[in-house]
Amino acid sequence: MELRVMIIDDDKIFNLMTTVLLRNTGITINPISCTSGQEALALLLSPTTQDTAFLLFLDINMPMMSGWEVLARIEELACPPPIYVVMVTSSIDEADKAKAMSYERVIGYMVKPIKREKLIALKNVIALTDFFSY
Template identity: 25%
Template structure:
């Protein structure tokens, strides 16, 4: 059984990465909607605007971004009203090769995974099967 996610949110300042990741997600046909935001601040504003509407099921979050990086996003995310915190899964998707970043992420309560860029279809499907087993076998 495969039931598409309603929405995937990409939070990354790299337009080329967003383009590639949207292409991979689109070709896999696993989400009704794919939205990208250029940094954590824009993503928080987007989530606040989506509160009570259709929040994302999955967020792919970069670490290194201007204005508000991935760590700052996670701190701000915890402060959002409950209706804006409906993302089921937040996965760090980054070029960081530092083991300290992975260890820091693993200590976070809303941490669901850590992947290195670029996102591959194999990585995407593994995340979906792990975190949405009722939708993706």
């Protein structure tokens, strides 16, 4: 199964910086960058997602559709592909972290700016180790 990595954040500069970090840490060579929750959901619901797992770096605070709303929509999917979510935010509010970690699909919570060490540590998360055993 292939792992596709998606950055979902309305800040294009953050998306570019995160793309560079993801490449430099060996997480992925070609991440998908989405600037809205709607754009990300359209890709996740595409019929071409069979035999694909997703790792999402999902911003909490976005206009029109928040990261929480994206998570809720993913939870509603009848038969979604495997989706693992890292919530990304500028919020240091412990309530946000607790809420994020209450979702089964959420495997991490990162405060911006994302640190290289945190990305490298993701390779050791049990749900993801098969994708990085090389």
